[in-house]
Amino acid sequence: MSMLKIKNLTKVYGSGHTAVRAVENVSLNIEEGEIVLIMGPSGSGKTTLITMAGALLKPTSGEVIINGGRVSDLKEKDLARVRLNKLGFVFQSFNLLSSLGALENVAVPLIAAGVRRKAALAQARIGLEKLGLGKRLGNLPRDLSGGEKQRVSVARAMVNNPKLILADEPTANLDSKTGREVMELLCSTACRERRTVVIVSHDQRLKDIAHRVIWFEDGKITQEEKGGHPKVCKHNIIKN
Amino acid sequence: MFYIAIKNLFQEKTKLLISVGGVAFSVILILILLGLFQGWQRQMTKFLGNIQTDFWVGQKGSRDLSHSISILPSSLQNQIAEESYVDQVTPFIGRQVSFQMDGKDTRFFLVGIDNKQVVRPYKIIEGANFPESGEIIVDNSFASAKKKKIGDIITINNHDLEISGISLGGNLMIYTYALVNIDQIRDILDFKDLTNYYLIRSSNPELAKTEIETAFPDLEIITKQTFLANNASIISDTFLPIIGVLLAIAVAVGVAVIGLTIFTATIEKAREYGVLKAIGVTNGQLYHIALVQSIISGVIGFILGIILVPIIVKIAETFASGFIYEAGFKETVGVLIVTLIMSILASIIPLKRLTSIDPAEVFKS
Numbered sequence: 001m002s003m004l005k006i007k008n009l010t011k012v013y014g015s016g017h018t019a020v021r022a023v024e025n026v027s028l029n030i031e032e033g034e035i036v037l038i039m040g041p042s043g044s045g046k047t048t049l050i051t052m053a054g055a056l057l058k059p060t061s062g063e064v065i066i067n068g069g070r071v072s073d074l075k076e077k078d079l080a081r082v083r084l085n086k087l088g089f090v091f092q093s094f095n096l097l098s099s100l101g102a103l104e105n106v107a108v109p110l111i112a113a114g115v116r117r118k119a120a121l122a123q124a125r126i127g128l129e130k131l132g133l134g135k136r137l138g139n140l141p142r143d144l145s146g147g148e149k150q151r152v153s154v155a156r157a158m159v160n161n162p163k164l165i166l167a168d169e170p171t172a173n174l175d176s177k178t179g180r181e182v183m184e185l186l187c188s189t190a191c192r193e194r195r196t197v198v199i200v201s202h203d204q205r206l207k208d209i210a211h212r213v214i215w216f217e218d219g220k221i222t223q224e225e226k227g228g229h230p231k232v233c234k235h236n237i238i239k240n
Numbered sequence: 241m242f243y244i245a246i247k248n249l250f251q252e253k254t255k256l257l258i259s260v261g262g263v264a265f266s267v268i269l270i271l272i273l274l275g276l277f278q279g280w281q282r283q284m285t286k287f288l289g290n291i292q293t294d295f296w297v298g299q300k301g302s303r304d305l306s307h308s309i310s311i312l313p314s315s316l317q318n319q320i321a322e323e324s325y326v327d328q329v330t331p332f333i334g335r336q337v338s339f340q341m342d343g344k345d346t347r348f349f350l351v352g353i354d355n356k357q358v359v360r361p362y363k364i365i366e367g368a369n370f371p372e373s374g375e376i377i378v379d380n381s382f383a384s385a386k387k388k389k390i391g392d393i394i395t396i397n398n399h400d401l402e403i404s405g406i407s408l409g410g411n412l413m414i415y416t417y418a419l420v421n422i423d424q425i426r427d428i429l430d431f432k433d434l435t436n437y438y439l440i441r442s443s444n445p446e447l448a449k450t451e452i453e454t455a456f457p458d459l460e461i462i463t464k465q466t467f468l469a470n471n472a473s474i475i476s477d478t479f480l481p482i483i484g485v486l487l488a489i490a491v492a493v494g495v496a497v498i499g500l501t502i503f504t505a506t507i508e509k510a511r512e513y514g515v516l517k518a519i520g521v522t523n524g525q526l527y528h529i530a531l532v533q534s535i536i537s538g539v540i541g542f543i544l545g546i547i548l549v550p551i552i553v554k555i556a557e558t559f560a561s562g563f564i565y566e567a568g569f570k571e572t573v574g575v576l577i578v579t580l581i582m583s584i585l586a587s588i589i590p591l592k593r594l595t596s597i598d599p600a601e602v603f604k605s
Contacts, residue, residue, distance in 0.1 A: 051600045051603050056518055056599050056600040056602075056603070057600045076523075077522060080517070080520045080521070080522045082520075083518065083520035083599075084519065084521070085520070089518055089519065089602075091515075091603065092603075095511070095515040095518075095602055097244065097248075097512050097515070097516075099244070099247040099248045099250075099251035100243075100244065104243065104247070108244070108516070108519060108521075109519050109520065111241065112516070112519065112520055112522075113520075117243065156519075168603050
């Protein structure tokens, strides 16, 4: 079953002589439970692509279909609902709320969705414990290491049980060992829970944890190859 | 979203302090202005309200002691007393007098007290409650301000008057009541065959009023309540517009301080609000955060203001004799409502900024 379908997607910034085609006529289909790594040089348009896929940016033309629902034409209020219920985000700079502890940060999407605070915190605790942060629940972001912050970010991305997780350069601010550990944790958890993950990264080492690697350049898909996920993940359900 | 608002608010303690301080300042200003207005209004009628009369009879057109002068012949006293429903007629003589004291111009509203005590001091706190010939009762605010005590001599129109009593309730800000006996005031003001008003007592005031109106169409007959209201209106007519402007300024200061603090915090946390929007938090939920922060700042500021007001009033009273503050539960609740309105208005200031935050910005590192 298709989890993310992108049809003839184009994004043009500016107009006339200054128009920049960040993404040009891209089509892509990502299945449920698949882990896809999108790689490409800086300025290739991969962040623009993931931003549109995440219902955060309207395309100039084309369609984005998430879990069977077309999102490219929705109004902002409906897009917010899609992001809250169907998507999880992992950001390069973690983007945790500085005034909240780890547990409260993870609980935010649940509370935004109307879950009572006590129940939300209980569910957030389970998520953090799964990622090995059971003893850092009350710590503010400033008291967490980079790896811990990214694990909190992963827990937050998954707490609402989204079918699709979008990660933008998730290892860029981590050392190589920590980055790899965090991504293995994300992908094995996602794989076990049959979630789809789309990762945008420069990090070639992440090829091992993806089912599929898509090369992106000048706003277009230039190449596709198989990733090493089936070899490293014991939970793997998708065969290359 | 409530806990995000609380955590954000208390994370920035300096901003919270500025916001709370601004609201407290507004609350203090508003409550003190209301308290002074109320205090002055009540003060205007304290002494007059203590006079034992059903109505005042004065010269046609007279309405109070400040705006109009009523002068009537003494012979009228007996004529009015002949009316069947009139039980008692007492002359009231009172007028502003200026005199030199310790080399400075000083003013009193000098009033004559009759020995039946129809006109009497509001409350004596020291000394005699009836001034004999050559004596005077002064208000405590006058005695404190001029450092006068029992036994000191005040000279008015070449009459030496010894302070024999000190009273309360006679401070009208621009001057104070001072009381001498009725014969003394006739001498001082040279009012041998004249009086200002007649004070009428009757077992049936309505009939007595009608009787006097019929018999003396050239006199003004004013009920006690109307006379008190006329005197109190001097304060509302003079000060209400000024107090209104000051209250509006105080509210504007409160709105500006909370609004700008929350606005600044919103700008500083724009990225975090962007993250919330990217996660799926709606603009309405973000506004709820700003509203909660605004209301909490307002309520803390209100509490601080309410705690500080009595201290400020106490200090102010020692420096300014005209600082007559009377605010109770009703005024406090009123100020709380104004604070909540200020908070709601202030929360609208960052609204545009909140709605314009682009959630896609969070993908920019």
